[in-house]
Amino acid sequence: MLARPATRLNPMDLSSMGVGSSIPFLNTDEVLVDGQPVAVVVAETIEAAEHAAGLVEAAYETSELSADFGAALGSATPVKGMPVGPELSGRRGDARAALAKAPVTVDLTFTTPQQNHNAIEPHTTTAWWEGNRLTVQEGTQNLDWSRKVLARAFGVPATDVRVVSPFVGGAFGGKSKVWAGTIIACLAARVVRRPVRLALSREGVYRTVGGRTPTRQRVALGATADGHLTALVHTSVSRRGRVGGGPEQIVACSLDLYDADTILAEQSIVELDLMSNTAMRAPGETQGTYAVESAVDELAVALDLDPVDLRLRNQPGERRPVSRARYSHRRLAETLERGRDLFGWADRPAPGTRDGATLVGWGVAAAIHPAWEFPANVRLTAEVTGQVRLECAFHEMGMGSATAVTQVVADLLGVDPADVAIGYGESQLPTGPGAGGSAQTASIAGSVEKACARLRTRVDALAAKAGRPAGSPVADVLAAAGQPSLTVQVGADDGPRAMVGQARFLGKMLVDSRRWKRAATGAHYCEVRIDADTGELRVTRWLGVFDIGRVVNPRLASSQLRGGIVMGLGMALGEETIIDPRSGRIMNPSLAEYHVPVHADVPRIDVVTLDDPDPTMPLGIVGAGEVGITGVSAAVANAVRHATGRRLTELPMTLDTIHG
Amino acid sequence: MSTIGYAVPASVEEAVATVAATPGAVYLGGGTNLVDLVREGIATPSLLVDVTRLPMDRIEAADGGLLIGAAVRNTDLAANRVVRERFPVLSQAIVMGASGQIRNMATVGGNLLQRTRCLYFYDDGAPCNKREPGTGCGAAEGSNRMGAILGASEHCVAVHPSDLAVALAVLDAQVEVLGPSGPRTVALADLHRLPGDTPHLDTTLAPGELVTAVRIPSLPMARRSRYRKVRDRASYAFALVSVAVALDLDGGTVRGVRVALGGVAHKPWRATVLEQRLTGGPAGDAAFRSAAEAELAGATPGRDTAFKVGLAVRTVTAVLRQLRDEGGAA
Numbered sequence: 001m002l003a004r005p006a007t008r009l010n011p012m013d014l015s016s017m018g019v020g021s022s023i024p025f026l027n028t029d030e031v032l033v034d035g036q037p038v039a040v041v042v043a044e045t046i047e048a049a050e051h052a053a054g055l056v057e058a059a060y061e062t063s064e065l066s067a068d069f070g071a072a073l074g075s076a077t078p079v080k081g082m083p084v085g086p087e088l089s090g091r092r093g094d095a096r097a098a099l100a101k102a103p104v105t106v107d108l109t110f111t112t113p114q115q116n117h118n119a120i121e122p123h124t125t126t127a128w129w130e131g132n133r134l135t136v137q138e139g140t141q142n143l144d145w146s147r148k149v150l151a152r153a154f155g156v157p158a159t160d161v162r163v164v165s166p167f168v169g170g171a172f173g174g175k176s177k178v179w180a181g182t183i184i185a186c187l188a189a190r191v192v193r194r195p196v197r198l199a200l201s202r203e204g205v206y207r208t209v210g211g212r213t214p215t216r217q218r219v220a221l222g223a224t225a226d227g228h229l230t231a232l233v234h235t236s237v238s239r240r241g242r243v244g245g246g247p248e249q250i251v252a253c254s255l256d257l258y259d260a261d262t263i264l265a266e267q268s269i270v271e272l273d274l275m276s277n278t279a280m281r282a283p284g285e286t287q288g289t290y291a292v293e294s295a296v297d298e299l300a301v302a303l304d305l306d307p308v309d310l311r312l313r314n315q316p317g318e319r320r321p322v323s324r325a326r327y328s329h330r331r332l333a334e335t336l337e338r339g340r341d342l343f344g345w346a347d348r349p350a351p352g353t354r355d356g357a358t359l360v361g362w363g364v365a366a367a368i369h370p371a372w373e374f375p376a377n378v379r380l381t382a383e384v385t386g387q388v389r390l391e392c393a394f395h396e397m398g399m400g401s402a403t404a405v406t407q408v409v410a411d412l413l414g415v416d417p418a419d420v421a422i423g424y425g426e427s428q429l430p431t432g433p434g435a436g437g438s439a440q441t442a443s444i445a446g447s448v449e450k451a452c453a454r455l456r457t458r459v460d461a462l463a464a465k466a467g468r469p470a471g472s473p474v475a476d477v478l479a480a481a482g483q484p485s486l487t488v489q490v491g492a493d494d495g496p497r498a499m500v501g502q503a504r505f506l507g508k509m510l511v512d513s514r515r516w517k518r519a520a521t522g523a524h525y526c527e528v529r530i531d532a533d534t535g536e537l538r539v540t541r542w543l544g545v546f547d548i549g550r551v552v553n554p555r556l557a558s559s560q561l562r563g564g565i566v567m568g569l570g571m572a573l574g575e576e577t578i579i580d581p582r583s584g585r586i587m588n589p590s591l592a593e594y595h596v597p598v599h600a601d602v603p604r605i606d607v608v609t610l611d612d613p614d615p616t617m618p619l620g621i622v623g624a625g626e627v628g629i630t631g632v633s634a635a636v637a638n639a640v641r642h643a644t645g646r647r648l649t650e651l652p653m654t655l656d657t658i659h660g
Numbered sequence: 661m662s663t664i665g666y667a668v669p670a671s672v673e674e675a676v677a678t679v680a681a682t683p684g685a686v687y688l689g690g691g692t693n694l695v696d697l698v699r700e701g702i703a704t705p706s707l708l709v710d711v712t713r714l715p716m717d718r719i720e721a722a723d724g725g726l727l728i729g730a731a732v733r734n735t736d737l738a739a740n741r742v743v744r745e746r747f748p749v750l751s752q753a754i755v756m757g758a759s760g761q762i763r764n765m766a767t768v769g770g771n772l773l774q775r776t777r778c779l780y781f782y783d784d785g786a787p788c789n790k791r792e793p794g795t796g797c798g799a800a801e802g803s804n805r806m807g808a809i810l811g812a813s814e815h816c817v818a819v820h821p822s823d824l825a826v827a828l829a830v831l832d833a834q835v836e837v838l839g840p841s842g843p844r845t846v847a848l849a850d851l852h853r854l855p856g857d858t859p860h861l862d863t864t865l866a867p868g869e870l871v872t873a874v875r876i877p878s879l880p881m882a883r884r885s886r887y888r889k890v891r892d893r894a895s896y897a898f899a900l901v902s903v904a905v906a907l908d909l910d911g912g913t914v915r916g917v918r919v920a921l922g923g924v925a926h927k928p929w930r931a932t933v934l935e936q937r938l939t940g941g942p943a944g945d946a947a948f949r950s951a952a953e954a955e956l957a958g959a960t961p962g963r964d965t966a967f968k969v970g971l972a973v974r975t976v977t978a979v980l981r982q983l984r985d986e987g988g989a990a
Contacts, residue, residue: 034785051662054701357978533978534890534971574893578779578803585786587779587803592896600894654892655900656805656967659974 012502018145020177020210021244021276025184031060032243033275034585035207037180042188042196065273067584069114069214069239076237076268079247084509086249086284086370090322093262098231102222105231106298109218110291111650112633114577115570116211116586117280118596121169122202123209125185128195133160134186139168141176142434143393143427149178150186159494166425168397168435172567173279175397176436180208206589210278211577213238213248215287219295221260227305229314232260234292236267244276248284253368253630254292255323256517257332259316273584279436281567282626285369286633290571290651293365293634298647307364307638308340320517328616331547332366332521338608339364339545343525351642359530361643365634367522367546369627371617372439373446373512375505377430377491380409380451382459384478384485388415390448391423394432394440399563399625400556401440407552408445408619412452413474431493438520438623441552446618447490454488462486516616520627522546524565524635530643535659539569539636542605549614549622557624558607564628565605570596572633574652595652664698665707672716672838672872675709680840680868682707687870689731689770692762697775701784702791712767716872719743724878730769730871734758734824737768747876749885749904753827756889759896769871772825772835772851775862776818776926777898778806789815790859797859800962806898809959809968810925816859817962819923820852821898826922827887829930830904831876839869848874852927859926881908881916888979889922890971899923901972907943907983914938914947917980919955924972931955934976943984945977952976 023032026040039056043049066072081088099105125138134154140146143163151158168175185198200208215238222231234254240246251265280286300307315333319326339345345364353360379391390409396402402422410417423429433443459477460470466480478486492498512518527541544565551557574595578587588594607628613620637648640658648657666688669675679685684706688694697703716729719740726747728737737743738754754763757771780786780798787795799807799817807817825848833848851863865871885906891897902922908915917938919931934955941947952973959969 357982533974536890538894580786580798580802582802583786585783587783587786590782592777593779593782595893595897598893598895654805655890656971659967659971 012499013148015145015148018142018149018177019244020179020278021241023180023243025180026187033241033273034583035275037184037208040184040188042192065584067273067579068581069270069272071581072239072270072272073216073237076270078266078268084506084513087252087255088247088249088267089251090255090263090265092260092322095231095233095262095264098262099220099222099233102230103225104223104299104302105221106295106302107218107220108295108298108647108649109216110294112215112287112290113651114211114214114579115280115575116206116577116594117172117174117209118591118594119170119172119174122200122205123175123179123181124197124199125182126195126197127185127189129190129193132156133162135162135164136182136186137164138182139171139175140165141168141171141173141395141397141436143395143425144431145176145434146178146182147427150182153183154186154190161427163427164425165395168395171397171435172281173283173436174205174209176279176434177210202591203589206577206586208275210241210245210276212280212283212286213240213245213277215250217250217287217291219291221295221299223299223303225303227303227310227313229258229260231262232258233264234288235265236288237270238267239270239272239274239277241274241276242271245278248277248287250284250288252370253285253288256316256320256368256519257292257366258296258314259321260314263322274579281564282369282629285626285630286568286571289365289368289630290633290637293631294637294647294649297363297365297634297638297641301641308336308345311336311366323514323517325514325517328516328518329549329612329614330521331610331612332368332523334610335521335523335545335547336366338610339523339525339543342545342606342608343543345525352645353643354532355529357532359532359643360527361530361639361641362525362527363635363637363639363642365524365631365638367524367544367627367631369438369520369623369630371442371518371520371549371614371622372437373618374433374437374439374443375431375491375501376433376443376447377489377493378444378447378451379430379487379489380448380455381485381487382455382474382478384475384483386415386475387419387421388413389421389423391429392432392444392447393427393429394424394444395435396425397435399560400553401435404441404552404556405444405448408441408448412448430489430491438625438627442618442621442623445621449618451488451490454490455486458486458488518614518616518622520546520548520622520624522627522631524631526635526639528636528639528643530640530658535655537573537640537653537655537658539573539601540603542603543608544605544628545608545610546624546627547610547612547622548624548627549612549617550620551609551611552621554609557609560624561607561609561628562605564626565632566597566602568629568632569602569636571629571651572636572653573597573601574654576652662704664705666710667707668710668713672714672870675711675714676838676840676868676870678707678709679870685709687711689767690733690765692758692766693770693774700782702782711769711870722875726876728768728874728876730767730873732768734763734766734768734771735760738763745883747831747882747885749830749882749887749906750824750827752887753823753904756887757823768824768874771822772871773863774822777821778818779804781818790818793860803964804962805964806900807962807965808925809961809965809972810929811854812926812960813855813857813859815857816855816926818855818859818926820862820925820927822928823887823889823899823902823922825852826902826920826928827904828874828876829920829928830885830906830918831879831882834875834877835871836873836875837865837869838872839866848928849930855926879906882906884908884983886979886983888975890975901968901975903975903979905976905979905983907980909943909984912943914941914943919976921972921976924968931976945981948977948980949973
């Protein structure tokens, strides 16, 4: 009944990336990971379903498993990136030789744990079939992947699968792919021939949805005595599940943060009998910036240099250190300098400063996240009433995408935002970009620009016929022409034209990536206070200064950046998925025992944006969703180093790691 | 489908008789722990006997001490003026014990009888001698930063999660219970037990016994008392180590001292070794530290809990120092 999911990537159809795992749910008697559903009970009340599920008996034979990341490091195999997409390696000169010769070096190994998704809204699916047509209501970050993955799984045309997701709820990457709950809800609905709703419990999210890979990273830096970087070595081991997942771009940040004379960035990966890893806010960059930005701070200590000065001294010029592509717009140095002034860095206390029984430290770290642009098909309709409607199957996860797109349309057409209606969150609309890679708003803006230009051309042609001057207001021209509305479309959803569009997108991505490097960047400054007796750590001040290109809506952008910082504090201070290596079982699948920050852990966070458009991005927009979390753990670790003299190389920085 | 009955008895005697007569019946206080356990399928009661409406919800002054009804809500006890003045350690322990919403619901009796939050106890996919006797202890060799370092056995390394109980231990509280065979009083120190080879038993209560009140004797030195809870985040986390201390000084000499530790054992751990060492001696940092080290000398930490030994020593030492230098206000 269920086709085995394909996990091989087809560049012409990236929806294969939407498969959460290769597990053939309920179609196998083999349990591949702990938490794999073995049966589904459908009932008319949740109480009856839960009770019945408790009566299901299953007998298992056990076999050996490999679920201990630390123990499996020796089996890691190298990974390389693809021509387009995230970078996984890079080499400039002979970094190992340069490191051996460097007058000053630091060489550190970092460990980060698995983390799991904890959006407030757990995944919930409602599915029903009408003949062979499937409708699915659920929170998804990728309507297009979702409909195509389900179409393949159930052997129906993608056009017969309708996915409705007007409000996604929190997602952070956890709703980018199709996981067990969705597949099983659709399967059950087909069997019982009625609508079926399947809501994951919090524990269910932990057990059936992927999380962030743990890492073991080495960062070795070589420098001259005056702080010129001569070598940067960044290597990483991560893990995937035997049932899915892949490498995260952990060392990618080392290709752009510093202009070291030599650079070596490499990744390898191990396969474990655990659930697939998956995207979780800035996958890869989050773990990578923690390691690199910690090591750079340690180098500043070794050189007796101010850590901001050391970073400024080693900023790349106009071109990338390894690939030599140009930066479209690089303002990282300005974010560091603005932050230094605004935070009052000149008043940084002496290392190890005590305030009563409390140690005080200040830390700084850089933030970086690449800017992406994905295909976005849009349909734009202008009405004679002056109303405008923009339709695109994009995703509203609570960050204000619909508001931002409304603003973009209103600005480009010169109409009042109140006259702009937006259709989104439903797969029957023109195919939108996934809400991932911080790319949604910029991607849509690019297509809206094109649509507005097309509309203008069509309106001007109408105007000429109606004897009106070019550039007349759209509604006036439609009235004069006696036409109730005019619709233009950018991009095709299915068929040969869609294939052409996909080929064009890949080609443009390849050309762009050789020509330019585009990224959101930033600088974090923070203060920590540590109880000298217990090692309890509190973050007491935070400032983030960011370059995210043009800021479409300051309130929404600040919220995104601030949210990234809060999530980064979780990674720094408490988040760790505890896995019992004997069973591969997650032991803390709850908000009580998996420690995200509570309000009392989060200080006031000041966020500043440069608001300087990137000339190569649509409307100058660079995404804001992920850059905020990058560098956060390093800023905290660097403040801890400043307060205590101890370099922590393991996350989370719980009190036992601080006090030793 | 299994259903759970719910009864509201008219008197304490009726509550006890109902539970005694009904297999699978249990007392229900604020439900802040029991309802979770039922939801998780760990507790499977046949009948919930709600004791929150019984006339045991008063806080009364008695002989310089207090008589606290078992159904008194944690919020009311923490806010009580006499408690805050004479027994600050108790008020502080409650406030650090849970969020405001939980404290509004939780009762004194229920708080004492809450069950461990050991990850392996909560996971019905893992072995646990406390949840299912004879299945083994998954936590002993498992991933377990929260485990016991004192008084544990090979059968169980769980810790008791209550903060309130630690403060009551330091105050020498007495627990009044009513059972099918009548009333009796048990010292709080003897209410909870070490796991031994019967870790499924958290307390020494006989089946059907109901906690009706907690009696705190007069203790003038408790005016200089303090509770310190060390945990993995600022709020909404159980103690890695907690410390309740009352200190009585005569100049630079310790006239009296009481210390109890939480987060380290299957029961609130009264630090009798430390108390004996310090009493009558100098109230100096070195004495505090060496007495704390002596108390923890018998610790048997597991793989993930070695840090708790030093943490307990430093926390006890710090709280003694702070009480000496600053008095009781937190």
